[in-house]
Amino acid sequence: MDMRLINYINWSLLTCMVLLYLLGIGNLYSASTTRLETGFMFSDFYQRQLVWGLCGIVCMLAAMSFDYRRLRNLAWPLFLVSIVLLLLVSVMGKTVYGARRWLSLGFMSIQPSEMTKLALLLLAARLLARDQRPLGWKDFLTVLGIGLAPCLLIVMQPDLGTAIMLLLLLGGMILYRGLHGHVLKFCLLAAPCAAAFMWIAGLRDYQRQRILTFLDPGNDPRGAGYHILQSRIAIGSGELWGKGFQGGTQSQLRFLPERHSDFAMAVFGEEWGFVGCVALITLFCFFLFSIFSTVIQAKDRFGSLLAVGVFFYFFWQIFINIGMVIGLMPVVGIPLPFISYGGSATLLNFTLLGIVLNVSMRRFMFKG
Amino acid sequence: MEADSNNFMLGESQRQKGLRPWIKTYVETERHQPPRFGVFLLQGLVGLLFFVVVTRLWYLQIHRGAEFSRQAQENRLRYERIFAPRGRILDETGRVLADNRIAYGLSLLREDCHDIPATLAQISAFFRLPLPQIWDKYQQDRIKMKPYEPILMLTDIPFDQVARIASDIPDWPGLELVVRSKRSYPEKDLFAHILGYVAEVNEKEMAADLSLEMGDLAGKQGLELELEKQLRGRKGLYVVEVDAHARVLNKTLNQEPQSGREVRLSLNTALQQAAWDALGGEAGCIVVMEPDTGKLRALVTSPAYDNNLFAAGISKRDWEALRTSNRFPLQNRVIQSVYPPGSVWKLIMASLFLERGINPRETVHCAGEVKLGNQIFRCWKREGHGSMDMENAVIHSCDVYFYLMSERVGIDKIEAFAKDFGFGRPTGIDLPHEKSGLVPSRSWKKRQFGRGWAGGETYNVSIGQGYTLVTPLQIAVFVSALLNGGDLLKPQLLDNVPRESAGRVPAKAETLNFVANAMRKAVSGGTAHVVSRKDADMGGKTGTAQVVKLKMAAGDRRLRASEMEYAQRDHAWIATFGIKNGKSYVVVVMVEHGGGGSSVAGPVAAKIYDHLFDGSAKTKFAQRPLQNGQTN
CATH class of the missing domain: 3.90.1310.10 (Penicillin-binding protein 2a (Domain 2))
Known part of the structure; x- marks a missing residue:
């Protein structure tokens, strides 16, 4: 193996990743503690996350092991498989909590929407890498059309969070690539119309309720607004220095809902305070900048666009999840990378970072 | 340029190290240039993320941190x-x-x-x-x-x-x-x-x-x-x-x-019950007090109400019934009702006369009435008492004697003396809403009516009529002072409290003894004969106060002459003391509209003394069965 592969690897990204992963484990450990009358009860979320993380590292190494340019060929097949799986889900999926998202394989269940993220990212990178002119109508509509197909299937599950993630991912990449002036103008006009249409036709009642509750959480403090209020109390009561590791009352006494998954950041904010939160967000920003450096350094458009896709994949999750926890966004089920518990999400995170590392380490293979 | 950048070379990859030949790969021939807007977009987004999140965190954790901390506590505690x-x-x-x-x-x-x-x-x-x-x-x-x-x-x-x-x-x-x-x-x-x-x-x-x-x-x-x-x-x-x-x-x-x-408390339930029974449902009140200590042994007011009703939260209907009853069951007559003292007042007047140097042996002729100006003032005994000295005037309650003697001392002296004896002010008992009663004076009259004092009003005051108003408890305190050497004691409801004197009456011991002896004689051979006992040293003074019922309802409201004509039955008073085996008691009985003091109030007092001095009676009451609702 060429030693230059190691030399060119994006070390800062790797460092950020490992730090975030460890912080996530530590935070989950704290969030797993529940105080009862008789003492403490530990759930095993952090252990499971540890195992998922190790699996993720294996996935990451696998994703680094071959030349990323082969992914270009994998893009269409992977995308078509995803679509088929999504169709299968809508026909014979397993219904959990009223949503049909899982496909049972007998020995395990998979969530095809996770795979769709990867597939769409690859396909979009492939399509957008054809040239570097701003996108005209044809290219724009092609990419958009390809993106909308899985989104519609996922919205029907219903899983609005993932669908929005896909659209935002695609939108970010398109925006990065640049649009022709008239396409851009059209988009700016069409976006509010599409939003209005979504509001009327696309959203279910509970989703609409969530957005309304976000606008005025005090309206329903015991019901829909509970998450938002309790999360704000948890974060706010951390004050400057926080309540200390495992010292959060909001999480330990279970006032904070979803404290392992979507609201894990609130646990962190309660226990580490403003100082810890700023440190965490700074780390996240470094992390995003590390991906960004690969975007710049990549030697070909496909590799660069892959990194852009991964950048947006993480950026939107961080932005939406933290925004939700600190009350700047409505409650949507989007986890915080590395901090929230989640098996397939962890696998995907590591895999995507493996791809970025792949791009970064193979940039020497081109002659300038 | 466009053609170049669009130029993907097929098969070049096959020469690249590490790629297998079966995979077709497109490779750009030139190094790509990231779009400028795109680069700016990514950096801007990261900057925005940092700025927005840190600002919001500052707002939540620093600016409103204390408030959220409190809310977290409220959640928890x-x-x-x-x-x-x-x-x-x-x-x-x-x-x-x-x-x-x-x-x-x-x-x-x-x-x-x-x-x-x-x-x-x-x-x-x-x-x-x-x-x-x-x-x-x-x-x-x-x-x-x-x-x-x-x-x-x-x-x-x-x-x-x-x-x-x-x-x-x-x-x-x-x-x-x-x-x-x-x-x-x-x-x-x-x-x-x-x-x-x-x-x-x-x-x-x-x-x-x-x-x-x-x-x-x-x-x-x-x-x-x-x-x-x-x-x-x-x-x-x-x-x-x-x-x-x-x-x-x-x-x-x-x-x-x-x-x-x-x-x-210093009160005794058996005695209280005996006093209650003695009153027999009449509207009125009874005070049993120890003259030496001021301790109250019984304090009865009738009619009463069941205070459990209030403790359980009284219903509107019950409350209205109590409030509007024409028998005023909510009124504690011992301290919250004021009455003209009637002839009982003569005890105070006699003390005053003695203190003013009037010779007790000096006699006055009672012909049944006396004229002042064009007004006629009658004695209760129409045919008159004949020649009366002070003692006999007390014993037989001769009005004319007091009319004439009061003229000598005058209202100013009466007012000052009565106030020194504790009238016109609360006794200080540990109960709320105690009334002061009224000792009339020239200035009071002027204030109330805008007119000066008339001589005939002194006559009325001298026999405990007119404007004078007292509470039964004030009378009990006064009689106690006669027996204890002149201390105006605070009537005590609590058991373990020291004797408390609110002051001393301005009278010599001989004066007090004289009046007490006059009371003894009123029992042995006068108006208060009804309470006489062979086994005890008894004294008493009856009173029959003319009054209209309306007056009572309105409390301290002045009495108008026109109302006098509606006077129904009189209030019956008796103020007594009894001493046996070193134990002394003052018993004051007041029966509203009861009629004559000796005929109505007297027997009530007598029954109380029966209980006080009669051992068997005491035992009988002590064995009274427990009432329902009592838990221990």
Whole structure:
């Protein structure tokens, strides 16, 4: 193996990743503690996350092991498989909590929407890498059309969070690539119309309720607004220095809902305070900048666009999840990378970072 | 340029190291240039993320951090009061007059209640109460309660109902059966005015005393009010840590409850009952006092009311009935009603005459009436008493003697002397709303009527008529002063308190002895003969006060001449003392509209002395069976 592969690897990204992963484990450990009358009860979320993380590292190494340019060929097949799986889900999926998202394989269940993220990212990178002119109508509509197909299937599950993630991912990449002036103008006009249409036709009642509750959480403090209020109390009561590791009352006494998954950041904010939160967000920003450096350094458009896709994949999750926890966004089920518990999400995170590392380490293979 | 950048070379990859030939790969021939806008976009987005999140975190954690910390505490900690039992009130012998009994209540904690309308409907079904009433109670208390403070929806639920619903309560989260202590008064009417009652505190009381909270009991009347500070204990406090499911994790005692102090009264229940029985349902009152110590042994006012009604929360109907009754059962006649003293007043006048140097042997001829100007003042005895000295005037209650002698001393002296004897001001008994009575004077007359004092008014005052108004307790204090050497004692309801003198009367010992002896003779051979006993040293003075009933109702309101014509039956008075085996008592009986003092009030006093000095009678009363509702 060429030693230059190691030399060119994006070390800062790797460092950020490992730090975030460890912080996530530590935070989950704290969030797993529940105080009862008789003492403490530990759930095993952090252990499971540890195992998922190790699996993720294996996935990451696998994703680094071959030349990323082969992914270009994998893009269409992977995308078509995803679509088929999504169709299968809508026909014979397993219904959990009223949503049909899982496909049972007998020995395990998979969530095809996770795979769709990867597939769409690859396909979009492939399509957008054809040239570097701003996108005209044809290219724009092609990419958009390809993106909308899985989104519609996922919205029907219903899983609005993932669908929005896909659209935002695609939108970010398109925006990065640049649009022709008239396409851009059209988009700016069409976006509010599409939003209005979504509001009327696309959203279910509970989703609409969530957005309304976000606008005025005090309206329903015991019901829909509970998450938002309790999360704000948890974060706010951390004050400057926080309540200390495992010292959060909001999480330990279970006032904070979803404290392992979507609201894990609130646990962190309660226990580490403003100082810890700023440190965490700074780390996240470094992390995003590390991906960004690969975007710049990549030697070909496909590799660069892959990194852009991964950048947006993480950026939107961080932005939406933290925004939700600190009350700047409505409650949507989007986890915080590395901090929230989640098996397939962890696998995907590591895999995507493996791809970025792949791009970064193979940039020497081109002659300038 | 476009063609170049669009140029993908097929097969180049196959020469690349590490790629297998079966994969076709497109490779750009030139190094790509990231779009400038795209680069700017990515950097800008990261900057925006940092800026927005840090700003918001600063707002939440620093700017409003303290507020959210408090909310986190409120989430977690609840305070639970521990009620302190109120001090019991006992009589002289230890018999319980005011007790605490267990009462069951139903409390509602809104925060734990999933469906309040359904829960309220269930309460209505449980207890067969109209739903609007439950809603009213809920709406009223809801605003007053802090978060996580339970609302006491029902109080004093009968035990059979508690037993019936107890097993269903756990199915209704937020509802809880609570045990509260309630006040009960086993003797009911007998001590109602003395004990008073407790009831739930109102907003004014809570504002005045911050330790009081909704649902607390506080004394509203009588000793319960007067001794509130001693009787009320100090509540304890639990700090309870709960989780989001309201499960209790930890309960720490923050403050130990302290029960209220037990209070022992000087009153004797058996004697009180005997006095009550002696009064026989008449409207009136009785004071039995020890002249040497000021201790009250019985204090009866009739008609009375059952103070348990108030302790349980009186119904509107019961309250209206009590309030509007023409027999005024709410009035404590011993201290809250003022009456003209009638002939009893002659004892004060005789003392004054002696102190003013009038020779007790000087006689006055009573012809049944005396003329002043064109007014005729009559003696109660139409045919006249003939020649009367001071002693005989007291014994036979001759009005003419007092008319004529009072002319010599004048109203100013009478006023000053009466006030020095404790009239015109409260005696200081430990009961609320005590009246002062009235000792008229020239300046008072001028203030009230705008006219000067007329000589005939001095005549009226001298026989305890006219404007003079006294409370029965003031008379008892005065008679005690005659016997104890001149101390105006504070009448004491409590057992273990020292003798308290409010001052001394400005009279020589001989004066007091003379008047006391005159009272003895009034018993042995005068108007107060009805209380005479062979086995005891007795003294007494009767009185028959002319009055209209209206006057009583209006309290201190002045008496108008026109009203005099509506006078119905007179008030009957007797002020007595009895000494036997070194034990001395003052007994004052006042029967409203009872008629003659000796015929109506006298026998009542006699029966009380029977009880006081007759051992068998005492035993009989002591064995009186316990009344229903008494718990120990």
